[in-house]
Amino acid sequence: MRMPSLPLYLLLLFFGLLPLRTDAMYTIGVNYGQLGDNLPTPQKAVELIKSMKIGKVKIYDANPAILKELANTDIKVCVMLPNEQIVAVANNMTLAEMFVRRNISVFYPSTKIRTLLVGNEILSASNQTWPYLVPAMINLHKALRKCRIRKIKVSTPLAMDMLQGPLFPPSNGSFRTDIGDSIMKPMLSFLHHTRAPLFVDVYPFFARENDATNISLEFALFAPDANVYKDSNGPEYGNLLDVQLDAVLAAMAKKGFPKVEITISETGWPTREDLDERGASVHNAALYNRRLVKRALAKLPLGTPRRPGRLIDTYIFALFNENLKGGPTTERNWGLLYPNGTRVYDIDLTGYLNETQYRLSPASPVEAPPGQLKIWCIANPHADATTLGRALSYACGQGSADCKAIQPGQRCFWPNSTVSHASYAFNNYYNQFHKTGATCIFGGVANLTTQDPSHGSCIFSPSYV
Numbered sequence: 029m030r031m032p033s034l035p036l037y038l039l040l041l042f043f044g045l046l047p048l049r050t051d052a053m054y055t056i057g058v059n060y061g062q063l064g065d066n067l068p069t070p071q072k073a074v075e076l077i078k079s080m081k082i083g084k085v086k087i088y089d090a091n092p093a094i095l096k097e098l099a100n101t102d103i104k105v106c107v108m109l110p111n112e113q114i115v116a117v118a119n120n121m122t123l124a125e126m127f128v129r130r131n132i133s134v135f136y137p138s139t140k141i142r143t144l145l146v147g148n149e150i151l152s153a154s155n156q157t158w159p160y161l162v163p164a165m166i167n168l169h170k171a172l173r174k175c176r177i178r179k180i181k182v183s184t185p186l187a188m189d190m191l192q193g194p195l196f197p198p199s200n201g202s203f204r205t206d207i208g209d210s211i212m213k214p215m216l217s218f219l220h221h222t223r224a225p226l227f228v229d230v231y232p233f234f235a236r237e238n239d240a241t242n243i244s245l246e247f248a249l250f251a252p253d254a255n256v257y258k259d260s261n262g263p264e265y266g267n268l269l270d271v272q273l274d275a276v277l278a279a280m281a282k283k284g285f286p287k288v289e290i291t292i293s294e295t296g297w298p299t300r301e302d303l304d305e306r307g308a309s310v311h312n313a314a315l316y317n318r319r320l321v322k323r324a325l326a327k328l329p330l331g332t333p334r335r336p337g338r339l340i341d342t343y344i345f346a347l348f349n350e351n352l353k354g355g356p357t358t359e360r361n362w363g364l365l366y367p368n369g370t371r372v373y374d375i376d377l378t379g380y381l382n383e384t385q386y387r388l389s390p391a392s393p394v395e396a397p398p399g400q401l402k403i404w405c406i407a408n409p410h411a412d413a414t415t416l417g418r419a420l421s422y423a424c425g426q427g428s429a430d431c432k433a434i435q436p437g438q439r440c441f442w443p444n445s446t447v448s449h450a451s452y453a454f455n456n457y458y459n460q461f462h463k464t465g466a467t468c469i470f471g472g473v474a475n476l477t478t479q480d481p482s483h484g485s486c487i488f489s490p491s492y493v
């Protein structure tokens with residue numbers, strides 16, 4: 029709903045007709061995934077979470093070490109019952125109670141657990157567990173009540189493949205027929221009665237993949253100048269995320285549950301890709317997530333065109349790059365942070381900064397021109413130090429590279445090594461002069477790469493060939 033005038037607001041508040049908005053509602057969440065063999069300890073991770081002013085954390089289990097670290101902080105937590113335990117918990121109330129006692133009661137309330145998610149994207153996997161999903165949710169809800177815990181909601185995160193047919197027009201959104209009546213309907217009924225939101229994993233990045241000719245990168249990245257899409261049976265859309273959310277809302281309304289809230293349990297943008305040019309880059313990830321945070325935390329909530337003015341809880345995927353994930357390069361590069369805790373790009377997760385106020389603009393222009401590749405000229409890490417030092421001096425001197433950024437105190441000084449400084453200088457030189465015939469050789473200690481070497485606040489501009 030839109031914000032009413034102050035006296036009316038107070039009146040509505042008095043009668044309990046408006047939710048009391050607290051600062052906790054205006055914080056962003058992140059997904060703290062742990063599929064990496066080089067990730068920091070839970071203690072260090074929680075320090076990072078606090079330093080980034082992240083207000084909510086979602087984990088993919090109920091890891092006691094993490095829940096312990098989150099105790100006595102203001103951070104709200106979503107825990108998860110793993111997929112493998114759904115059938116058992118649905119069949120056996122004792123096991124539901126054991127999970128609540130062992131994995132929740134022990135930490136609650138000093139750890140502010142607020143949601144128990146049952147499985148992860150269950151309806152995208154083999155149909156064998158599907159019939160157990162809602163019964164498991166019901167059992168866990170009962171088990172929580174039995175332990176006198178009322179503040180923890182039970183839900184489950186679903187992927188966008190819960191819908192069938194094309195995404196456009198969103199007013200036509202409907203659930204797949206194999207889950208619509210058998211699972212979604214009873215689940216929505218449960219969520220409605222327990223006042224819990226449906227958790228949705230929404231990725232404009234992937235939606236575009238299915239229909240890239242038709243959906244512009246600008247529309248996916250919340251660009252203010254993206255072409256607007258007009259739903260013939262509904263409102264206008266300025267971005268792809270809203271289209272996806274409203275398609276889910278339309279599907280819910282068709283099943284008779286137009287009021288169940290939704291939470292964005294995962295969204296984000298990857299920073300690296302193989303040579304597939306799907307738009308994964310530090311630049312695009314920074315744009316997407318900065319704009320996402322700004323929208324999600326707007327003091328006058330934006331909602332979606334179908335539900336304007338509503339706050340939508342949002343969890344960014346992910347806190348860290350996770351090196352043990354399979355699949356293409358993008359999969360391992362969704363993080364806000366490298367495993368060593370350095371930021372992949374600047375982002376203000378409080379939603380305070382405006383786009384133009386970031387100290388640094390994101391790395392590289394949106395996409396390479398059609399038919400061209402993005403490349404960077406960097407130092408060979410195995411080159412002999414003396415030769416490299418000489419090449420560095422040449423690049424910054426006679427070569428006219430702009431080497432301000434690698435001076436002490438500047439954004440590319442760290443790591444303070446010849447290889448790192450030489451990479452910056454060679455790339456800057458190559459940027460300026462490759463069009464007029466300059467090469468990336470530097471006596472054999474330089475090399476071209478298609479992997480963006482930008483790190484933290486140190487941005488390497490690409491060249492195009």
Ligand SMILES: *[C@@H]1O[C@H](CO)[C@@H](O)[C@H](O)[C@H]1NC(C)=O
Nearest residue numbers: 089090091092108110130131
């Ligand atoms: C639940 O708690 C037990 C005991 O602390 C732990 O071994 C187990 O991994 C936890 N379960 C999950 C899903 O995290």
Ligand SMILES: *[C@@H]1O[C@H](CO)[C@@H](O)[C@H](O)[C@H]1NC(C)=O
Nearest residue numbers: 116119120121122123124126
């Ligand atoms: C439920 O689980 C408990 C604990 O593992 C077990 O003792 C009990 O026999 C189970 N009940 C049923 C009906 O399977």
Ligand SMILES: *[C@@H]1O[C@H](CO)[C@@H](O)[C@H](O)[C@H]1NC(C)=O
Nearest residue numbers: 154155156157158159206210
């Ligand atoms: C699972 O899929 C198989 C094959 O499509 C089908 O025969 C079966 O009825 C499905 N089971 C459920 C619970 O949907």
Ligand SMILES: *[C@@H]1O[C@H](CO)[C@@H](O)[C@H](O)[C@H]1NC(C)=O
Nearest residue numbers: 192193194196197200201202
């Ligand atoms: C709307 O959805 C139905 C069922 O999925 C489909 O048959 C129909 O073609 C869709 N209409 C449009 C305009 O896409």
Ligand SMILES: *[C@@H]1O[C@H](CO)[C@@H](O)[C@H](O)[C@H]1NC(C)=O
Nearest residue numbers: 196239241242243244247257
């Ligand atoms: C995508 O293409 C279809 C068919 O050409 C068209 O009806 C639809 O409006 C397009 N969607 C967008 C967002 O342009």
Ligand SMILES: *[C@@H]1O[C@H](CO)[C@@H](O)[C@H](O)[C@H]1NC(C)=O
Nearest residue numbers: 322379380381382383384385
């Ligand atoms: C961001 O921009 C808005 C609107 O232009 C302005 O009201 C607000 O003060 C700006 N925020 C900061 C932190 O300067």
Ligand SMILES: *[C@@H]1O[C@H](CO)[C@@H](O)[C@H](O)[C@H]1NC(C)=O
Nearest residue numbers: 435436437441443444445446
């Ligand atoms: C940077 O590295 C150089 C060479 O190893 C060293 O002399 C210098 O003290 C370092 N500077 C800082 C601030 O660590």
Ligand SMILES: *[C@@H]1O[C@H](CO)[C@@H](O)[C@H](O)[C@H]1NC(C)=O
Nearest residue numbers: 408409410474475476477478
């Ligand atoms: C330079 O790059 C080429 C092509 O990417 C690669 O085959 C070669 O091994 C690289 N050489 C060094 C010294 O890194």
Ligand SMILES: *[C@@H]1O[C@H](CO)[C@@H](O)[C@H](O)[C@H]1NC(C)=O
Nearest residue numbers: 366367368369370442443483
């Ligand atoms: C952290 O890791 C990134 C990516 O591997 C690297 O570029 C950066 O230099 C590292 N930062 C520190 C402080 O070690």
